[in-house]
Every structure is written in C-alpha cells, then in structure tokens.
Amino acid sequence: MDQEIQDLISLETKRQNEGIELIASENYTSKEIREACGSILTNKYAEGYPHKRYYGGCQNVDAIELLAIQRVCQLFNAKFANVQPHSGSQANAAAYHALLPKGGKILSLVLNDGGHLTHGSPVSFSSHLYQFIHYPLNSMGKLDYDEILKIAQQEKPDLILAGYSAYPYAIDFAQFKNICNVIGCYFMVDMAHIAGLVAAKKHQNPVLYADIVTSTTHKTLRGPRGGIILTNNENLIKKINSAVFPYYQGGPLEHIIAAKAICFKEASSAEFVKYIDCVIKNTKACRDELFKMHAVVSDTDNHLFLLNTLDSYQLTGLQAQMLLEEAGITTNKNMIPNDTLTPKETSGLRIGFAAITTRGCTQEEAKKIAYLIHRILSKEMTSKEAKKQVLALTKNWKKIEEL
Numbered sequence: 001m002d003q004e005i006q007d008l009i010s011l012e013t014k015r016q017n018e019g020i021e022l023i024a025s026e027n028y029t030s031k032e033i034r035e036a037c038g039s040i041l042t043n044k045y046a047e048g049y050p051h052k053r054y055y056g057g058c059q060n061v062d063a064i065e066l067l068a069i070q071r072v073c074q075l076f077n078a079k080f081a082n083v084q085p086h087s088g089s090q091a092n093a094a095a096y097h098a099l100l101p102k103g104g105k106i107l108s109l110v111l112n113d114g115g116h117l118t119h120g121s122p123v124s125f126s127s128h129l130y131q132f133i134h135y136p137l138n139s140m141g142k143l144d145y146d147e148i149l150k151i152a153q154q155e156k157p158d159l160i161l162a163g164y165s166a167y168p169y170a171i172d173f174a175q176f177k178n179i180c181n182v183i184g185c186y187f188m189v190d191m192a193h194i195a196g197l198v199a200a201k202k203h204q205n206p207v208l209y210a211d212i213v214t215s216t217t218h219k220t221l222r223g224p225r226g227g228i229i230l231t232n233n234e235n236l237i238k239k240i241n242s243a244v245f246p247y248y249q250g251g252p253l254e255h256i257i258a259a260k261a262i263c264f265k266e267a268s269s270a271e272f273v274k275y276i277d278c279v280i281k282n283t284k285a286c287r288d289e290l291f292k293m294h295a296v297v298s299d300t301d302n303h304l305f306l307l308n309t310l311d312s313y314q315l316t317g318l319q320a321q322m323l324l325e326e327a328g329i330t331t332n333k334n335m336i337p338n339d340t341l342t343p344k345e346t347s348g349l350r351i352g353f354a355a356i357t358t359r360g361c362t363q364e365e366a367k368k369i370a371y372l373i374h375r376i377l378s379k380e381m382t383s384k385e386a387k388k389q390v391l392a393l394t395k396n397w398k399k400i401e402e403l
C-alpha cells in the first residue's frame with residue numbers, strides 16, 4: 001500500500017547488492033536477524049526488565065530478553081548484561097551515568113585521532129554533562145601507554161575510556177587497567193568496532209579488565225542496529241539498568257532484542273570465527289596492496305585501515321569518497337592522526353572489510369579492490385580540475401564506469 005517506500009527500499013536493496021561496501025562500521029545481517037527485526041514483537045510494550053515490567057502480557061518477551069542476556073554473557077564471558085540500549089550512544093550515556101556524577105572527569109582519546117562523538121565531542125551530550133580531557137596518539141598513530149599514564153597522573157580522571165571508531169591496531173586493555181589501578185579510577189571500554197573480533201577471540205577481551213564495556217551490535221558483530229552494556233560488577237549492573245530505563249529510555253525494542261539474541265547465537269559459531277579471520281586477512285591484503293602501489297596507509301591489526309588520500313593522491317577525504325562512490329565503492333572520509341583539514345573535508349578515508357567479507361570477498365578480491373581504489377583515485381583517472389571540483393568529474397565518468 002505504500003509504493004513510494006517500497007520503491008526506495010528496492011533501490012537501496014539494489015545499491016547494497018551492486019556496490020562494494022567498505023564502510024568499516026557497516027555489515028550485512030542474516031535473513032533470520034532481519035525477520036526478527038520485522039516481526040510482530042514490535043507491537044509489544046515492555047518497559048522495565050524481565051519479570052519486573054510495567055505491562056501485562058510480557059511472558060514471551062521476558063523469555064526472549066533473558067535468552068539475549070544469557071547468550072551475550074556467555075559470548076563475552078560477562079556476568080551481567082543490559083541488552084536494551086537503542087544504540088551505542090545510548091549505551092555510552094547510560095554507562096557514564098552509572099559510573100559518574102554530573103561533571104565527572106573522563107580521559108578519552110583525542111576525537112580527531114579516532115574517538116567517537118560520545119567520547120567528549122562539543123556537539124554531543126557527553127561534553128555537556130561531563131568534563132572531558134584527552135590523550136593523543138603518538139607520531140606513528142598508535143596508543144602510547146606511558147604518555148596516557150603521565151596525563152592520567154596529572155589530570156586524575158574519575159574514568160579512563162578506551163575503544164575507538166577509526167583505530168586500526170590492537171588495544172592493550174591490560175595496560176589500560178594497570179593505569180586505572182595506579183590512578184584509582186574506573187575503566188570503561190566502548191568496543192563497538194571490534195566486538196566481532198572479541199567474540200571470535202581474535203582480540204583481547206575488554207570484559208576481563210573494564211568496569212563497564214559498551215558496544216553496538218551492528219558492526220563487526222553483524223547483528224541488528226542497537227547497543228549493549230556488559231559488566232562483572234553486581235552493584236554496577238543495578239545502576240546501569242536504572243540508567244537505561246527509566247533514566248534515558250522508555251520501552252525496549254523487543255523485536256531488536258530478539259534479533260540481538262540471534263546475532264549472539266550466530267557469533268558463537270565456528271563459521272563466525274572463520275568469517276572474522278577472513279575479515280582480518282582481507283583488510284590486511286587490501287592495505288598491503290595499496291602500500292605496494294605507494295599509497296600512504298596505516299598498518300592494520302583488525303577490520304579497518306586509514307588511507308591518507310591527501311599525501312597519496314592529492315585528494316581530500318571528501319573528494320576521494322565522492323570519486324569512489326561514482327564507481328560504486330562506498331567508503332567514508334575520516335580524520336587521520338594529526339590531520340590539518342576539518343572533519344567535513346579530512347585528509348583520508350577509513351576503509352573496512354567487515355561488510356564485503358560477508359558477501360564472500362576473498363584475499364584475491366581484496367587485492368583487486370585495492371587496485372580499483374588506486375586507479376580511481378590516481379591522476380590518470382581524475383583531471384586536475386576534477387580534483388578541485390569533484391562534481392565536475394562527469395568527463396571521467398566513462399572511464400570509471402569501465403573500471
């Protein structure tokens with residue numbers, strides 16, 4: 001009965017099927033997960049928690065939510081979980097509220113070096129409710145734990161935050177925990193990007209070290225769009241639960257919680273471990289191929305790397321993103337460490353292989369993707385004029401179409 005929306009969904013289906021998706025935070029969910037998202041569970045109000053709801057008729061959604069909690073705890077080796085956050089931002093807001101009074105001091109990564117908006121950006125609630133100070137990456141674009149300790153000793157934060165949106169290397173949560181022990185502060189990890197790697201045991205598990213771990217479920221974890229909060233502390237889970245509902249949210253999305261439960265089941269399979277293994281290998285294969293072609297790239301230990309488009313191709317990240325999109329390759333512009341341009345332009349791209357690996361991409365194909373990226377961004381494909389004004393690139397369209 002709604003042809004307009006049907007047509008737009010069909011167009012998006014075509015875009016998702018025909019494009020090469022390299023946005024590091026996206027993925028393709030299974031049919032089962034999508035069916036749960038579109039199920040009749042969306043009809044049910046269930047404010048509260050299993051067996052403590054404000055509505056009748058909750059016996060089935062109670063069982064679903066309890067199953068989701070049990071599965072996510074098992075997957076990440078956590079004692080307690082809240083599966084209700086509608087997003088990663090909501091999860092972070094609730095975690096801060098559970099740990100700190102208003103005005104509490106949080107030490108997080110410099111946002112331009114790969115932090116998230118909720119890690120203290122002036123345009124996010126976080127910087128208005130809490131006092132943020134930041135640690136930088138070193139000149140190699142890596143975490144410097146001695147420097148973080150030094151800053152923590154000077155600033156004496158109430159909480160240190162790890163976990164990032166554009167950091168291509170492994171994070172040593174044990175070192176962070178040691179720093180927090182020296183300072184006597186809380187430790188929180190936002191593992192949204194690497195949750196799939198943690199689930200597959202291809203990255204150190206932050207749940208073993210942090211007071212609270214937050215995550216989204218839709219990135220490398222390959223679940224529905226949403227958030228979760230994990231802890232091993234019985235006192236903290238009570239505070240987390242009341243921070244999620246009733247402080248920040250109303251009725252939980254039980255259809256999404258059912259889809260999260262399916263995601264946790266999928267992520268505990270041997271097939272998922274193989275998938276994550278391929279994601280890491282494909283990311284490295286693409287990165288190494290670009291490096292061989294003299295592009296300026298970060299290295300990678302995980303599902304993403306950064307391409308410095310300004311030094312490699314004299315293109316801003318925005319221009320590079322638009323050029324690639326002309327050829328059906330979707331990426332996102334991203335600040336690179338010590339970037340001199342604004343977040344609206346940036347000097348680079350963030351490139352990730354979680355989504356395209358779900359489509360069956362192999363290392364050989366990842367290398368071909370590197371070649372395509374290189375060709376499209378290289379001088380031979382884009383005139384000087386087009387570099388200044390990407391929208392004027394139609395004269396190169398034919399070449400890109402051929403590619």
Ligand code: DSN
Pocket residue numbers: 025088116165192
């Ligand atoms: N917006 C997400 C990303 O793209 O990394 C972070 O939540």
